[in-house]
Amino acid sequence: MEFMEAVRNRRSVYAIGSGSPIADDEISEIVRKAVEFTPSAFNSQTSRVVLLLGSAHQKLWDITKDTLRAMVSPERFGATEQKLNSFAAGHGTILFFEEQDTVAGLQKQFPSYADNFPLWSLQSSGMLQHVIWTALEEAGLGASLQHYNPVIDASVAAEFGIPSGWKLWAEMPFGEIKAAPDAKAPADLSDRVRVIG
Numbered sequence: 001m002e003f004m005e006a007v008r009n010r011r012s013v014y015a016i017g018s019g020s021p022i023a024d025d026e027i028s029e030i031v032r033k034a035v036e037f038t039p040s041a042f043n044s045q046t047s048r049v050v051l052l053l054g055s056a057h058q059k060l061w062d063i064t065k066d067t068l069r070a071m072v073s074p075e076r077f078g079a080t081e082q083k084l085n086s087f088a089a090g091h092g093t094i095l096f097f098e099e100q101d102t103v104a105g106l107q108k109q110f111p112s113y114a115d116n117f118p119l120w121s122l123q124s125s126g127m128l129q130h131v132i133w134t135a136l137e138e139a140g141l142g143a144s145l146q147h148y149n150p151v152i153d154a155s156v157a158a159e160f161g162i163p164s165g166w167k168l169w170a171e172m173p174f175g176e177i178k179a180a181p182d183a184k185a186p187a188d189l190s191d192r193v194r195v196i197g
Helices: 002-009 024-037 054-069 074-088 100-109 116-138 153-160
Strands: 047-053 092-099 141-143 166-177
Touching: 002 116, 024 047, 024 092, 024 116, 047 054, 047 116, 054 074, 054 092, 054 153, 054 166, 074 166, 092 100, 092 116, 100 116, 116 141, 116 166, 153 166
Parallel strands: none
Antiparallel strands: 047 092, 092 166, 141 166
C-alpha cells in the first residue's frame, strides 16, 4: 500500500521554491532509475529525459517567456509571465522527449503495427512522467506537468543541444513545496470502473 499512498499523494503543485529536501545527485538518480525501469512497447526504450538545474532551468523559462511574449498580446502577457515565473521559481525542470528514429524504425520493421508505434511511444512517455512525478512527491518535492511544446522546441533544441530525432512532449518544473494544493473532491468511481466476473 505504500506505492498506492504515493500515487494518491501525487498532485499538481504550483507553489514551488528553489530549494530541495534532497541533493541534486539524488534527483538525478530518481530520473535515471525511472528511465531504466519504466516499460516500453517491444522494449523500444524510446523515452529520453533532460534534467535542467541551476542556470539551465532558468534559461528554459526565459526561452519560454521570450517565445510567448512574441505570441501573446501585451494586455494578456502579464498573466502568462506570472505563471511562467512561478515555474522558474522552482529548483529544476525535467524535459520529456520521445526518440522518433527508433519509432520510425519499428514502423518499418513491423508494418502491421505501424500506426500503433507512435501511440505506444506516447504511452511509455506518460508512464515515465507518472513514475518520476510520483517519485519526486515521495522525496518531498512538488511538481506539475506543462506543455509549451511545440512552440519552444526549436529554441530548446538549439540551447541544450537536443538531437534532431528527439520530440519534446512535456516539461515538469519542480521544487520545494511552498504551499500545498487545494484538496480534491473524491471522484465517483461507479461510472469509471467496472468489475465483471
